[in-house]
Amino acid sequence: MLKAKHDIAGRRSEMHSVMQNPVMIYVAVAILMGGLNILFMYSNAARD
Numbered sequence: 685m686l687k688a689k690h691d692i693a694g695r696r697s698e699m700h701s702v703m704q705n706p707v708m709i710y711v712a713v714a715i716l717m718g719g720l721n722i723l724f725m726y727s728n729a730a731r732d
Contacts, residue, residue, distance in 0.1 A: 702708045
């Protein structure tokens with residue numbers, strides 16, 4: 685039980701450091717934009 689709680693705390697601090705890292709944010713945004721682009725292209729192709 686204690687170990688699981690520690691794991692969650694560690695994971696949370698890990699996420700916090702990722703949020704503070706601008707490169708990680710940029711990469712996440714780039715992946716998100718790429719996914720949206722692919723979705724838009726796919727829906728446009730399907731409509732034709």
